[in-house]
Amino acid sequence: MRWQVVNLKPLPCLRRGEFINPASLSNATEDRLLVITVDGPAAAGKSTVARALARRLGFRYLDTGALYRAVTWKALEAGVDMTDARQLTAVAQRARIELKPDSQGLRVLCDGCDVTREIRTPEVTQNIYHVADEPPVRKVLIEQQRQFSRRHDLVAEGRDQGTEVFPDAEVKFYLDASVEERARRRLSDLVESGKDASLEEVTCEITERDARDRSRPMGALRKASGAVVLDSTDMTAEEVVELMVREIEGRGVLPCRS
Ligand code: DC
Numbered sequence: 001m002r003w004q005v006v007n008l009k010p011l012p013c014l015r016r017g018e019f020i021n022p023a024s025l026s027n028a029t030e031d032r033l034l035v036i037t038v039d040g041p042a043a044a045g046k047s048t049v050a051r052a053l054a055r056r057l058g059f060r061y062l063d064t065g066a067l068y069r070a071v072t073w074k075a076l077e078a079g080v081d082m083t084d085a086r087q088l089t090a091v092a093q094r095a096r097i098e099l100k101p102d103s104q105g106l107r108v109l110c111d112g113c114d115v116t117r118e119i120r121t122p123e124v125t126q127n128i129y130h131v132a133d134e135p136p137v138r139k140v141l142i143e144q145q146r147q148f149s150r151r152h153d154l155v156a157e158g159r160d161q162g163t164e165v166f167p168d169a170e171v172k173f174y175l176d177a178s179v180e181e182r183a184r185r186r187l188s189d190l191v192e193s194g195k196d197a198s199l200e201e202v203t204c205e206i207t208e209r210d211a212r213d214r215s216r217p218m219g220a221l222r223k224a225s226g227a228v229v230l231d232s233t234d235m236t237a238e239e240v241v242e243l244m245v246r247e248i249e250g251r252g253v254l255p256c257r258s
Contacts, residue, residue, distance in 0.1 A: 032149035034059070036248065037161035040175035041221060042209045043182035048237045049175060050157035051105065053244050057155065057254070062148050063099060063106055064158035064165075067141050069119035070097045070110045072131045076123065082130040085137070092131070092140040099148075135218040138164075159213050162224025170253040172227035173244060181233045182206055 036059070038050045047063060054061035071092045080087040098109040108116045118124070131137050138160075145165050148154060156165065162172035177185075183203040190197050213221040223229060228247055232240050248254065 032146065032166075033151075034153040034253065035149050035161075035166045035169040036155045036244075037166055037169045037172045037224065037227075038155060038157045038175055039159055039161050039163070039173070039221065039224065039227070041182065041213065042206055043186040044175045044177045045185065045232050045237055045240065046157045046175050049232075049240050049244070050155045052237060052241045054155040056241065056245055057153070057248070059155050060148070060152035061101070061106065062145060062152075062154045062156040063108075064141070064145055064156060064161065066099060066106070066108045066119060067097055067144060068128055068132050069124055070108055070115060071095055071137065071141070072124050072128045073115055073119045074110055075131065076127060082127055085134045088131055088134055089136040089140060092137045097144070129212050129216075132219070133212075133216045138219050159221040160219035162227050163222060164219050167224070171248050171251055172224045173247075174223040174227040174229045175240065176229065176231050177233045179203060179206060179210070 036053065036057070038046050038053070040046050047065075050063075051061045053059075071088070074095045075082060075088055075091045078091060080091060082088070096109075096111050100107045100109060106116075107114060108119055142165050145156065145161075149156070149166065156169075158165070162169055162174070180203070183199055183206050186206060187197060187199055187202045190202070210221075230240055230243060235243075
């Protein structure tokens, strides 16, 4: 079922005899559909919550971390110099990345090849910063994220969704949790998937990623203006989703279904 999309943007005030100049309404995200953003640090539960929220609303889930991961994977595969911004940008421009929802979650394809598992390896995670720290690469991926929003109502998850990519999103969330709790969750995911690590190692990895994510020149992790901050340390994913749905419904941004 489709949402009937109405124009939610306030129109400029007109005096008698004046016409709206379409150019005065344009900005980078003007022709997008509805967007809910979920930003926050690594392992705060963003993916679980954003995916469940998208399902509840009938929106598409946009995992922007998967785009950065896919470009990193492609660059490593191609053997490019990971310190060369021009080569990384060329990889980002050429890579055809598709996010396909299926019963298991989200499949990630890069140039037609299923890389859902490959983009989650420690090698990719350790090298992402080369890609994510480069503003020209970010610009390519930001444009792709905005393209998604022209085709689908979105729950967009990442680090910069409410700040850089969709600053005018209908509702913005910033999902946080204590470092200790995030490390515990990450460790339990690793153990479940048969991998070995200590709580100390995982805490160290998360703390390092936090520092990098908060300090990059463009797209640094921070709370967007107007974002609702949710601390999920003592909450289940279901409780967080429930709070989000209540907040969204309370704002009255969801149009009536046709
Ligand atoms: O969400 P994730 O853990 O899969 O993201 C992996 C990395 O990608 C993250 O540490 C920083 C980068 N990233 C980013 O810079 N901007 C985003 N919108 C999403 C992810």
